Amino acid sequence: MPHETPSIYEIHDERFRHLIVESAALEELYAECRWAEGPVWFADANCLLWSDIPNQRILRWAPDSLAGSVSIYRALSNFTNGNTRDRQGRLISCEHGGRRVTRTEIDGTITVLADGYEGKRLNSPNDVVVRSDGSIWFTDPTYGILSDYEGFRAEPEQQCRNVYRLDPGSGKLEAVADDFRQPNGLAFSPDESKLYIADSAYSHDRSAPRHIRVFDVVDERRLGNGRVFCEIDAGLPDGLRVDTNGNVWTSAGDGVHCFSPEGKLLGKIRVPQTVANLTFGGPRRNRLFITATKSLYAVYVTTTGLGV
Numbered sequence: 001m002p003h004e005t006p007s008i009y010e011i012h013d014e015r016f017r018h019l020i021v022e023s024a025a026l027e028e029l030y031a032e033c034r035w036a037e038g039p040v041w042f043a044d045a046n047c048l049l050w051s052d053i054p055n056q057r058i059l060r061w062a063p064d065s066l067a068g069s070v071s072i073y074r075a076l077s078n079f080t081n082g083n084t085r086d087r088q089g090r091l092i093s094c095e096h097g098g099r100r101v102t103r104t105e106i107d108g109t110i111t112v113l114a115d116g117y118e119g120k121r122l123n124s125p126n127d128v129v130v131r132s133d134g135s136i137w138f139t140d141p142t143y144g145i146l147s148d149y150e151g152f153r154a155e156p157e158q159q160c161r162n163v164y165r166l167d168p169g170s171g172k173l174e175a176v177a178d179d180f181r182q183p184n185g186l187a188f189s190p191d192e193s194k195l196y197i198a199d200s201a202y203s204h205d206r207s208a209p210r211h212i213r214v215f216d217v218v219d220e221r222r223l224g225n226g227r228v229f230c231e232i233d234a235g236l237p238d239g240l241r242v243d244t245n246g247n248v249w250t251s252a253g254d255g256v257h258c259f260s261p262e263g264k265l266l267g268k269i270r271v272p273q274t275v276a277n278l279t280f281g282g283p284r285r286n287r288l289f290i291t292a293t294k295s296l297y298a299v300y301v302t303t304t305g306l307g308v
Helices: 014-018
Strands: 009-011 027-030 036-042 047-052 057-062 069-075 080-085 091-095 100-104 110-114 128-130 136-139 161-166 173-180 183-188 194-200 210-218 222-231 240-242 248-252 255-259 265-270 275-281 287-292 295-300
Touching: 009 014, 014 265, 027 057, 036 091, 036 287, 036 295, 047 080, 047 275, 047 287, 080 128, 091 128, 110 136, 110 161, 128 183, 136 183, 161 183, 173 194, 173 222, 183 240, 183 248, 194 240, 240 275, 248 287, 255 275
Parallel strands: 036 080, 036 275
Antiparallel strands: 009 265, 027 295, 036 047, 047 057, 057 069, 080 091, 091 100, 100 110, 128 136, 136 161, 161 173, 183 194, 194 210, 210 222, 240 248, 248 255, 248 275, 255 265, 275 287, 287 295
8 A cells, every 4th residue: 555645645656755845735826727738838938838628728827926827828729739849949739629730830820730641631639749850749539529628529530549750851640559549648758769658548448548558669750569558547647748767747537647667656646636737847847737627736846857
């Protein structure tokens, strides 16, 4: 049985104590979302952007005061879900409504990067990560076309819920994995030799996957040797991030779960709402920002998150 501290932390392995600040409080920074998702930190602007999918907006939080301030970065966001930045600092987004991946240019214009594969529309791009070579990797489950709440109801045109790689030079889109029930969050290991991908099919079937898989990155453009990295014991895995030591932090039904590079559960940060996604931010990237149902939370940790 895990040892529980009288706080938000649940210790499963003593190594977790070296990753957290046990006196640090979980702070609720904003609480007016319908379904908060896709946080991304902009160090040069000292702000966080995140999606409020059903409300069709991207919000901006900045520490302009003691409590911080929230403003609308983009209204009518086309049901944007996951966000990240490319190596030039531009915003890369997954749009449920447009069933596409887009890039926001420095002047604010939007460029469509991918909206179809082999002559058919994508399902509803969900989460995205950019590798150091500029390639864009994203997941394409059907969540955004299942109803009119997080997108527009439609029949899927892709027979598989794929994971894709977009080549930065040619712009060619390739499916790098095609055997997921519903691929979700994804993140590279610190040396980019591995790619972690959540599989989180919403189903009452107990056989539905509730795990994170890990793949070897082969020749910098393909995935191989896929295997289960860890199982989630509460709810489903959704978004995930990796710290500089290779630990994997993922969202779950009861909070944030942290796993060692070997896939061992180190501990949990309890959050009072279902967590959708998370990212590291702040001037030293030692603040964990958490999107959970209607709220944006933050907590300081001792580790540092990977970032561009």
